Every structure is written in structure tokens, then in C-alpha cells.
Amino acid sequence: MKKVYTCFCTDVIHEGHLNLIHEAKKYGDVIVGVLSDQAMIRFNRFPTVTFEERVEMVRNIEDVSEVIVQNEILYDQVLHEIRPDYVIHGDNWKKGPMKAIRDNVVGALAEYGGIVIDVPYTYNENVKRIDDRIKEKLAMPEYRRRRLRQLIGLCPIVKTIEVHSGLTGLIAEKTVVENNGELDQFDAMWISSLCDSTAKGKPDIELVDMTSRFRTIDDVMEVTTKPIIFDGDTGGLIEHFVYTVRTLERMGVSAIIIEDKTGLKKNSLFGTEVEQTQDTIEHFCEKITAGKKIQLTDDFMIIARIESLILEQGMEDALQRAHAYVKAGADGIMIHSRKTDPAEILEFCDRFRAVNKEIPIVVVPSSFNSITEAELAEHGVNIVIYANQLTRSAFPAMEQTAKDILKYHRAQEVDSRLMPIKQILTLIDEL
Ligand code: SPV
Numbered sequence: 001m002k003k004v005y006t007c008f009c010t011d012v013i014h015e016g017h018l019n020l021i022h023e024a025k026k027y028g029d030v031i032v033g034v035l036s037d038q039a040m041i042r043f044n045r046f047p048t049v050t051f052e053e054r055v056e057m058v059r060n061i062e063d064v065s066e067v068i069v070q071n072e073i074l075y076d077q078v079l080h081e082i083r084p085d086y087v088i089h090g091d092n093w094k095k096g097p098m099k100a101i102r103d104n105v106v107g108a109l110a111e112y113g114g115i116v117i118d119v120p121y122t123y124n125e126n127v128k129r130i131d132d133r134i135k136e137k138l139a140m141p142e143y144r145r146r147r148l149r150q151l152i153g154l155c156p157i158v159k160t161i162e163v164h165s166g167l168t169g170l171i172a173e174k175t176v177v178e179n180n181g182e183l184d185q186f187d188a189m190w191i192s193s194l195c196d197s198t199a200k201g202k203p204d205i206e207l208v209d210m211t212s213r214f215r216t217i218d219d220v221m222e223v224t225t226k227p228i229i230f231d232g233d234t235g236g237l238i239e240h241f242v243y244t245v246r247t248l249e250r251m252g253v254s255a256i257i258i259e260d261k262t263g264l265k266k267n268s269l270f271g272t273e274v275e276q277t278q279d280t281i282e283h284f285c286e287k288i289t290a291g292k293k294i295q296l297t298d299d300f301m302i303i304a305r306i307e308s309l310i311l312e313q314g315m316e317d318a319l320q321r322a323h324a325y326v327k328a329g330a331d332g333i334m335i336h337s338r339k340t341d342p343a344e345i346l347e348f349c350d351r352f353r354a355v356n357k358e359i360p361i362v363v364v365p366s367s368f369n370s371i372t373e374a375e376l377a378e379h380g381v382n383i384v385i386y387a388n389q390l391t392r393s394a395f396p397a398m399e400q401t402a403k404d405i406l407k408y409h410r411a412q413e414v415d416s417r418l419m420p421i422k423q424i425l426t427l428i429d430e431l
């Protein structure tokens with residue numbers, strides 16, 4: 001009997017999957033690989049049911065002879081092991097980022113004469129409705145809120161990008177790249193105080209009030225499903241902070257990061273060029289504890305951000321604070337630096353990890369941007385935040401366009417670098 005292999009990356013079995021299995025059965029015994037959680041989140045979406053449930057679902061399909069785990073998005077390893085005669089898939093993988101997967105399959109099968117079968121991809125109203133329902137489920141507060149903790153457990157490092165509007169939210173949600181045969185995308189979103197303020201033409205000094213910041217979150221949530229980390233600045237007065245925690249938690253935000261500064265907050269990347277005051281350990285611990293006491297779920301995280309390196313207070317101070325904040329209840333530590341050399345960040349991470357193996361570490365490599373995600377992960381970092389790059393790339397592009405229109409007294413000269421009108425009209429999906 002010939003062997004036919006296919007891989008499923010889904011939480012729901014619909015007619016498209018059943019069609020595929022039906023076709024596959026015509027060629028031989030059907031083996032289905034179920035993509036692991038880790039692989040699934042790199043591929044297209046966060047699972048809404050457990051891996052075991054997904055396996056069970058597939059096992060229950062008539063005509064499936066065997067179910068195996070597929071740990072990687074690319075099939076080559078699995079194909080080397082089971083050597084199927086055929087690999088069958090919907091023909092939607094012939095273009096877009098999924099083409100890399102098909103190419104990888106073609107390469108692996110060519111080694112022993114296996115054959116790829118592309119069947120017409122089933123996409124109709126019913127399938128679309130199922131797809132939409134999964135997406136809607138992922139956007140619900142109770143699913144979205146806990147996803148950050150789940151990702152920390154699943155990913156070597158949680159890749160987070162700044163968003164400050166529905167549009168930037170869509171970029172974070174939908175951007176998928178194929179690079180060296182691997183698919184990749186961002187895991188989470190950061191509502192930066194710098195970029196949220198900048199988008200409103202305001203300085204980053206806690207001037208944009210919480211009601212407005214919540215409005216930004218809402219705009220982002222409307223069009224995305226990925227988890228949100230909120231930049232809470234200093235957290236403000238303890239009496240106000242507890243309300244902020246309640247609201248964010250109810251909205252479905254996963255974490256707030258608060259920094260140990262007091263008084264008029266300025267952006268950390270100014271360092272000691274402007275006057276900034278670090279909070280006392282005692283008072284900041286009180287704030288963390290008050291926040292932890294008020295939250296209602298186990299999902300929400302309060303992450304303490306240490307400004308000791310920014311304010312040149314030294315490594316010992318940073319470490320002392322980290323341990324104190326963890327003791328006060330912090331669910332994570334963010335360590336910040338504005339040096340271009342990542343050495344002090346790495347020293348902090350190594351020394352903190354020597355004592356504490358568990359508490360997640362967050363870093364924001366805006367200045368020390370030569371370091372890779374893999375290197376950070378090796379030093380125990382769990383979350384990397386690209387905190388301002390979308391804003392910094394958009395502003396010069398827009399400014400240049402404005403300048404050129406003024407210069408040429410028409411828009412023709414700028415057109416070649418603009419998104420085509422047809423594309424901007426269809427950029428946003430309608431319900
Ligand atoms: C932000 O993005 O607003 C931050 C990170 O707080 S930083 O600008 O580096 O301080």
C-alpha cells in the first residue's frame with residue numbers, strides 16, 4: 001500500500017480538510033501530521049485548543065490511518081522519517097509565504113522520487129465563517145490576555161513590535177515573512193508611550209492621559225488578535241495605578257510594564273541629559289504589590305522596569321532592585337539601557353538568571369540593536385520589544401513625500417514609491 005502524507009495546522013476540521021483526506025485516500029494510506037503548538041504559532045495562528053485535542057480531532061476522521069506530530073513548519077524531517085509516496089496539500093501553498101513550504105517538500109520528495117499532489121483549495125462561505133470564528137475567538141479578552149504567558153512558555157523569545165493605531169496593529173498582526181525557507185511573524189504588540197504620544201504630536205511625559213491611551217488599545221484590539229503589552233510609564237499614583245490595572249485586565253491586555261521613576265517622567269533614551277528621578281525601592285514595591293493585589297485573573301502580568309542603568313546608578317543597584325521587585329510580586333523584569341554595546345544588559349541578565357531562573361526578562365534593544373534575538377535568548381531573555389521602529393520608519397518616509405510634493409508642485413515624482421491606489425483601497429478587509 002502506498003503512503004500519502006499531509007499536515008494539518010487547524011483547530012477546526014471543516015469540509016476543506018475532509019475533501020483533502022478524501023482525495024488522499026485515493027492514493028493510499030493516509031498519514032496526517034498535526035503541527036505542534038510551537039510550530040503552529042510561527043505558521044499562522046495561536047492554537048485555541050490543545051495539541052492533544054487537535055490530534056484527537058484528526059484521529060476521528062474516517063480514512064486517516066495514522067496521526068503523527070510534526071514539530072517543524074517545514075516537512076523535510078518528517079518526510080525523511082516516513083518516506084511517503086505522496087504529499088497532498090491545497091493548492092493555496094503555490095504562492096505567498098507558504099510557497100517556501102511547498103518548495104521544501106518538493107526538494108525532500110525529489111531525493112527518493114516522491115510526488116506532490118496539489119488539490120484545489122476549498123474556500124467558500126462556510127469555510128470563511130469557520131475561519132472568522134476562530135479569529136474572533138482569539139480576539140476575545142479572556143483568550144488574548146493569557147496568550148502572553150502561554151507564548152513565554154512556548155517560544156525561545158517572544159518577538160514584540162510597537163503599535164499605536166489600527167493600521168500599525170494590522171502590520172503587527174499580518175506581516176509574515178519567508179526567510180531561508182522559514183516563516184516568521186511577530187508574537188505580540190507593544191503600546192509604546194513614546195510612539196502613542198508621538199502619533200498625537202505630544203512629548204513622552206505622561207501627558208497623553210490614560211483615557212486616550214486606552215482608546216489606542218481599543219483601536220488596535222479592533223483589528224488584531226495578538227497579545228498586548230502596555231507601556232504604563234511610571235504607573236502614576238498608586239491610587240490611580242490600581243484602576244489602570246483593572247481596566248487593562250478587563251480589556252484583555254496581557255501585561256503592563258511600569259518603570260521605577262517618579263515625578264515628571266522623560267523618555268529613558270534621554271538618559272541623564274535631562275532631569276529624571278528614580279523611585280525608591282520601597283515605594284515602587286508598594287506600587288507593584290498594590291497592582292498585584294487588585295488584579296482578578298492569574299493571567300495578567302505586572303512587569304517592573306528598572307531604570308538604574310539608564311540613570312547610571314550601577315549594576316548592583318539594578319540587581320538589588322530586580323530582586324526586590326520580584327519579591328514584591330512583579331511577574332517580570334524589564335532592564336533598559338541606552339548604550340549601543342549590549343554588554344551591560346547581558347551582564348544584568350546573566351547575573352539575574354544565576355539567582356532567578358524563572359521570572360521573565362524583557363529587553364528593548366533600541367540602542368544596543370546589533371544583538372540578535374538568539375543571543376538575547378541565550379542570556380535568558382524571554383521578551384524582546386522593538387519599541388519604536390515602525391514610527392521611526394514611517395515619519396521620514398512621509399516627510400520626504402511632503403517635501404517632494406512641495407518641491408515639484410505635483411505628486412507624480414513621488415508616485416513610484418507609494419502603495420498603489422488599488423492596494424490602499426483593498427488594504428483593509430471588510431466584514
Ligand atoms: C517606549 O517605547 O515608550 C519606551 C521604551 O518606554 S523607550 O522609549 O526606550 O524608553
Ligand code: MG
Nearest residue numbers: 192193194231
Ligand atoms: Mg515609554
